[in-house]
Amino acid sequence: MADPRRVEFGDFLxxxxxxLSPKTVGLPAGRRRRTAGLRREEVAQLAGIGVDWYIRLEQGRTVSPSVTTIDALARALRLSKAEHAHLKALARDGARGAFTREIVPPPIRRMIASLHQPAYVTGRRWDVLAWNEAAEDIFAFxxxxEQDRNTLLLVMTNKQMRKFYGATWTEVAKSMVAMFRATHDVWAGDPAFAELLTRLRQGSPEFVKWWEAHDIRSTMSGLKTMNHPTRGLLRFEHTSFQANDDPALKLVIYTPVEGGD
Incomplete structure (x- = not known):
């Protein structure tokens, strides 16, 4: 059976x-193309690798490309920094245990409880594991x-959350799908991630469309505007941090900005 990570590696390529179009990478258009994008042999040529080798990579076979090959593919395919890092992550060998839900250490729970800004902690699967009163006031976790406390599941399938983000929902949701793609592909084939993916596919047609695009985006700080049902328009800057206790844990903090409540 093919390694799910290798399959995702090939699908991403x-x-x-x-x-990409030939013009984008400086190649002649040549004869008429039946499908959009570059041909496999063109990517192999640009990367300086054998066509058969590239085909095996795209088919998700059990082959181990070197760092040099990964870098060459990234240049050939004009990958962004986030996409390049994603390709490297998928190419890594090594056994990975089954996903288990993380536990938030008491000091981290006490720390977020002491914050006045909305703050919560998520795990690798984006499950919300701990939050403070300010976050409860905004998100009502x-x-x-418990099985519904997942930030991507909430944004994609919860009707109230869709109203919450209003006109910005599409931008927020699409970005989150691209960020989650980077996490999911490393855990491809894991039952817990497969179960979440099934719920997302069944609950959101937009998710299905954006997921198939296989876009990758790194986690970024930014501004979010929300339409709270009782507090009205809220504006926050959000940023996230990894915990030293467990790098799988991510602390997310929302700081009110001028113009919000």
Whole structure:
């Protein structure tokens, strides 16, 4: 059975190849093309590798490309920094245990409880594991069943959350899908991630469309505007930090900005 990570590696290569035109990479258009994007042999030529070797990579076979090959593919496919890092992550060998839900250490729980700004902690699967009163006031995590406390699941499938983000929902949701793609692909084939992916596919047609695009984006700080049902328009700058206790844990803090409540 093919390694799910290798399959995602090949699918990612194909998705980037199909987004490029010969003109973009300085190649002649040549004869009429039946499909969009570059041909496999053109990518191999640009990367300086054998066509058969490249085809095996795109087919997700069990081959181990070197760092030099990964870098050459990144240049050939005009990958962004985030996409390049994603390709490297998918190419890494090594056994990985099954996903288990993380536990937030008491000192971290006490720290977020002491903050006045909305703050919460998520795990590798983007499950919300701990939050403070300010975050409860905004997101009402405590009113949800534990299995629904997942930031991507909330944004993509919860109707109230869609109203919450209003006109900015599409931008927020699409960015989150691209960021989650980078996490998911490393855990491809894991039952916990597969279960979440099934729920997302069943609950959101937009998710299905954006997921198939295989876009990758790194986690970034930014501004979010929200339409709270009782507090009205809120504006926050959000940023995140990894915990030294467990790098799988991510602390997210929302800081009110001028013009919000």
């Amino acid at each position: 194909r998705s980037r190849r199909e987004k 405590g009113q949800l069943p």
